[in-house]
Amino acid sequence: MGQQILAVALCRVSSLEQLKNNSLNHQKDNVLKAAEILGATIPSDGVWEGQVSSKVGVNYNRKDLLQIFEYCRRHPWVKYVIVQEVDRFMRSPDEQTYWYVRFKYELDVQVWFADKPELNEQTHVASLLRYMEGW
Numbered sequence: 001m002g003q004q005i006l007a008v009a010l011c012r013v014s015s016l017e018q019l020k021n022n023s024l025n026h027q028k029d030n031v032l033k034a035a036e037i038l039g040a041t042i043p044s045d046g047v048w049e050g051q052v053s054s055k056v057g058v059n060y061n062r063k064d065l066l067q068i069f070e071y072c073r074r075h076p077w078v079k080y081v082i083v084q085e086v087d088r089f090m091r092s093p094d095e096q097t098y099w100y101v102r103f104k105y106e107l108d109v110q111v112w113f114a115d116k117p118e119l120n121e122q123t124h125v126a127s128l129l130r131y132m133e134g135w
Helices: 014-019 021-040 063-074 093-107 124-133
Strands: 006-013 045-052 078-083 110-113
Touching: 006 021, 006 063, 006 124, 021 045, 021 078, 045 063, 063 078, 093 110, 093 124
Parallel strands: 006 045, 006 078, 078 110
Antiparallel strands: none
16 A cells, blocks of 8 residues: 655735734635645644745745745655645745746645646646746
8 A cells, every 4th residue: 555645735824914814724724625635635744824924035945935845855745735826825936936846846746726726737828827826
């Protein structure tokens, strides 16, 4: 029997208002549904959530992404980083691409967007749409 497929969750708000509006719980619910559809389990220590800035120019060293990357490196059965939507992952298309490519090619982990399944396809169109969403 093979190892179970794992996923990690990234739920992020960028303002106190979003935090007060229950955005984290909404994101977490959708991320958990996506994991279920993918047949993946999110371990209790595989959830990153909270108020994290994603200002352009600081995302190459963003603490949560560095931690998630290291977690995935140490747990090779993690196959997905599930995020509610592109702007919860990243707001800069260049930095979004940087992290998307690092996860995919260095760790064989796919960044998965729960709200728009068409962005998860491995096509040129999906790649373009992800980039545009990050704009």
